[in-house]
Amino acid sequence: MARYMARQATAAARPRDDAFIPFLTAYDPSDLPGTSVDPLGFDRGYNFLGDQILPGLTNVARQPRYFGLLCAGVSLAPAPSGRSAVDRDAREECILRLERLWALANVLAAEGEPPLGVRGVRYAQAERNALARDGRRSTGSRFRLLGRQVQYGVLGIYGNVAAGMRLVDRASLTLSADYGEALGAAFLDETGTPYTVREAARDPDREVGIDALRSWGTRAGIAVPASEGEARLLLQALELDETRRRMARALGRWRAKNGESELARLARIRERLTAADVDLAQAIAAIVAYEACYRWALLGFERVLWLCEAAGAVELRDLAADDVLASVGSGLVGAALELESCISAATAPGFQTGLVRMQDVRAFLAAASRSGGSAGEIALAVLSRHADVQHGKFDRGRRKSPWLEVQGTCVSLTLARASEVRGEPRSPDDVRPHEYRTASADALLFAGDEVTQ
Incomplete structure (x- = not known):
């Protein structure tokens, strides 16, 4: 137990640029159920650009132990x-039962605050409390974990990434002979799974x-560094894809600095890449430019949303006089020109053939850009884009409504809305950019550091 608590303290002391764990947000819809918020339809292009540097990874699959x-x-x-369908169902149920027991083991071993990153941790806490209340010394695996465990647990969040890393065949839920079988055995044996x-x-x-579960949690918990066999296999799987291998090694060479944003780190890495990695450098340049476009455009949308909040509507003439929307007009034009320049300079065949996604x-x-950059025209352009994007989404067979509608001489709020900005939006810095999977790659690299030091 002392060793477990020391590992918990070590994990808590690590630099945490990733303290916010994205889940069902606008920033990474890949490998998640449903659709993202994405009010201006930037996600498809964002995922295309993410594939240019770290294909196969997602932002949410960032806990190596899973x-x-x-x-x-x-x-x-x-x-x-x-019988393939029967076999797959049986494998799925076995995975779900082990995940529930593991989540409970994490909570039992932690004793105090729940460990960060365990999916369904509140459900596991509820089961722990029920066991204590009833005085039971053993438990089965029938308790609930998450509202929809298949979608939101290890299968839904980590399944696609595990398939891309050649660990699991997701269609049949079978293990690859070279990596998946070895990783499963390493987890069971090296954590001393009872x-x-x-x-x-x-x-x-x-x-x-309960005591066996608690003891297992001190060895297999999410805060415990991956065992030597696990870490080695995960690093090997990470590097199976050639592009991912080169980008991961660049991330390992140039680690994040304290307080440094992901985009700033990527820009710093780009300056240091050699001619052998020109495709990565060009992709990073496009990412930085794309995020500038995204943040300016979303600033315009969020600004109109904010201006409507007080009275539920705002006059078009007031939008035309707004200083923030005027800055959006000029900023978006410049950012769009820079993005097109980066796209033209990108020479990788995979980049050019995939541009349809953007x-x-x-x-x-x-x-x-053709609107001329005036505050009123840029507001209308952003609102038109939002309406088109929302009408392309469906909820229970019905098209989704826009959050804002132009009605005569004013713009009005509708009932369907959400916002990613807190407070008054005045600058693109007020808009959180997309995340580009580097935290997930860093987690796998860090797991390797733990066993090589």
Whole structure:
């Protein structure tokens, strides 16, 4: 237990530029159920650019221990029966049972505040409290973890990334012979997963002792560094993709500085890349330019939203006189020109052939630039774009409504709205940029550091 608490303290002392853990936000819709908020339709282009530097990763899959847990769950599943659908369902249930037991083990081992990053931690806490209240010394795996565990737990959040790292075949939920099987075995063996936990994952009617779970949590918990075998396999899987390998090594060479934003770090790395990584340098330049466009455009939208808040509507003439919207007009024009320059300079074949994923955003930016940059015209361009984006989304078969509508000489709020900005938006710095998966890559690299030091 002393070693576990020391590891908890070490983890808490690490520099945390990633203290905000994104989940179901506008900033990374990949590998998540449903659709993101994304009021101006920038997500498709954003994900395309993310694929140019760290393909296969997502922002939310940033806890390395979950990959071993996923592979361990598959490895404990029943042997194939020859019926693929039945086999997959059996593997899925085994994974879900192991995940529930592991989440509970984390909570039992932590004793105080729940460990950061455990999905469904509140459900696990509720089960721990129920066990204590009832005086039970053992538990099964039938308690609830998350509202929809398949979508929001290890399968939904880590499944696609595990497939991209050649650990798991997601269609059949089977392990790859080269990495997945070895990682599952390393997790089970190197964390000393008790026999009773393995059996409770296989059989929903089996129980495991609370003390055994607590002890396992001190070895297998999310705050405990990955074991040597786990870390080695995760690093190897990270580097399977050639582009991802080169970018990961650049991230490892130039670690984040205290207080440095992700975009600033990427720009710093770009300046140091050699000719061998020109495609990465060009992609990073496009990312920085794209985020400038995104932040200016969203500032314009959020500004109109904010101006409407007090009375529920704002006159078009007041929008035309707004100083912030005037700055958006000039700022967006300049950012759009810089983005087009970066796109023209990008020579990687994969970049140019994939540009269709940015086509609609580029068309919007071109139309906004043609408006002349006046406050009133830029506001109308942004609102028109928002309406088009919302009408392309569906909820239970119905088109979604825009958050703002032009009605005669004014712009009015609708009931369907959300905002990513707190307070009065006045600068693009008030808009949080997208995240580009570097925290997930850093987590895998850090896991390797733990076992090589």
